[in-house]
Amino acid sequence: MFSRLELKVPLIIASGPGGFGEYAKLDDFPWEYVGAYTLKTVTYNQKCGNLPPRMYARDGYMINRIGLENPGIEEFLSTLKNGEYDHLFEKTKLILSLGGDDYQEYIEVTKKAKPYLGRFAAVEYNFSCPNVSKGGLSIVTDMIEWQSLLLEIRKELPDTFLIAKLGIEGGFIENFAEKVAQAGWDGVTVINTIRGLMFNDDREMLLGGLSGPNLLPITARAVYEVRKKLPDIYIVASGGVYREEDAEQLLKVGADAVSIGSAIFQDEQVIFRIGKHVLEYLKK
Ligand SMILES: Cc1cc2nc3c(=O)[nH]c(=O)nc-3n(C[C@H](O)[C@H](O)[C@H](O)COP(=O)(O)O)c2cc1C
Numbered sequence: 001m002f003s004r005l006e007l008k009v010p011l012i013i014a015s016g017p018g019g020f021g022e023y024a025k026l027d028d029f030p031w032e033y034v035g036a037y038t039l040k041t042v043t044y045n046q047k048c049g050n051l052p053p054r055m056y057a058r059d060g061y062m063i064n065r066i067g068l069e070n071p072g073i074e075e076f077l078s079t080l081k082n083g084e085y086d087h088l089f090e091k092t093k094l095i096l097s098l099g100g101d102d103y104q105e106y107i108e109v110t111k112k113a114k115p116y117l118g119r120f121a122a123v124e125y126n127f128s129c130p131n132v133s134k135g136g137l138s139i140v141t142d143m144i145e146w147q148s149l150l151l152e153i154r155k156e157l158p159d160t161f162l163i164a165k166l167g168i169e170g171g172f173i174e175n176f177a178e179k180v181a182q183a184g185w186d187g188v189t190v191i192n193t194i195r196g197l198m199f200n201d202d203r204e205m206l207l208g209g210l211s212g213p214n215l216l217p218i219t220a221r222a223v224y225e226v227r228k229k230l231p232d233i234y235i236v237a238s239g240g241v242y243r244e245e246d247a248e249q250l251l252k253v254g255a256d257a258v259s260i261g262s263a264i265f266q267d268e269q270v271i272f273r274i275g276k277h278v279l280e281y282l283k284k
Contacts, residue, residue: 003186005122005161005234007035007093007257010282011247011275014238014261015097015124015165016040016066021088029268031091033275035257038095041126044105044112046072056200057212062262063198065208068099068129073112080116093121095163099129103149106139110156117160125153128167128192129209140170143179150183163236165189168218174225177233187234189259190222191215211262216240220253227254242270244277251281 013023015038023029049069056063070076079085088094098113100106106125117123127139127146140146154162162185166176177188193209200206219239226235237255241247247258258278263270 009033009035009275010257011035012257012259013037014259017261017264024088030272033271034092036093036095041068041097041099042070042076043099044109053204060214062212063196063206063208073109095122095124096120097124099126122161124163124165126165128165147179154184161186163187167192173222174229177226181230181233189236189238191239213240213242216246223255224253247274247278248281
């Protein structure tokens with residue numbers, strides 16, 4: 001039995017581009033259209049991320065190799081307890097994104113976060129970051145082990161709205177989503193960035209994750225295939241949403257909510273435009 005995420009607008013800020021809520025500092029951030037805000041992935045240990053260059057954009061693609069820079073779960077929870085995120089909780093629902101380097105770290109990060117999860121609308125597990133040498137995307141390469149991890153997390157968090165963030169690499173995404181559903185999770189976010197390689201203007205090579213408008217057809221196909229296989233699972237569509245029509249297309253093919261990622265770097269008012277359009281479309 002799947003549950004639904006109740007959002008005032010089915011528009012979610014993607015994990016990463018929104019950082020740890022830095023946009024709350026802007027006076028005119030369109031909060032009325034933000035259904036939920038996903039924090040940047042927090043891993044068991046602190047991560048300093050990769051050395052520069054870390055980002056580059058051209059021709060509708062953006063590549064990043066940030067490498068999941070984050071303070072680690074202990075430090076994150078202490079700032080949470082100190083009230084650092086209270087202003088964000090007042091503005092919208094928050095989704096916590098968790099990750100780890102291996103099976104055990106996913107379990108440990110879950111146990112550490114568990115006492116504080118009542119404040120979050122959902123927890124999204126990052127099973128698809130292409131920019132780390134351990135964990136991330138590689139966690140799904142052993143399907144048997146990954147399935148047992150999904151079951152163990154569900155057992156640990158029986159009442160939490162659980163979302164698995166899946167990429168398109170390593171197999172058919174709808175088959176991964178089926179495993180998520182079989183483990184009793186509520187939803188999936190499809191997709192994450194895709195492994196790519198670009199040279200920047202200084203001819204430096206960046207091995208990282210691609211995001212940007214060119215991902216849209218891939219995201220649309222992923223949503224379509226997951227919805228076809230799993231009529232009831234909650235689907236967050238992430239990848240390539242830059243315009244009002246992009247969000248509409250993804251809802252049409254089966255997404256329950258759309259996620260805005262790198263588009264926010266260009267202009268945060270994209271949330272206002274897309275959020276307004278989504279509400280109008282859903283009223284029709
Ligand atoms: C700079 C940057 C950092 C990101 N960091 C994370 C992260 O910490 N966790 C995560 O699950 N996804 C992360 N992502 C992936 C985004 O959440 C999103 O899935 C991806 O960018 C595709 O969406 P877009 O085309 O709308 O940007 C990051 C993306 C970018 C561009």
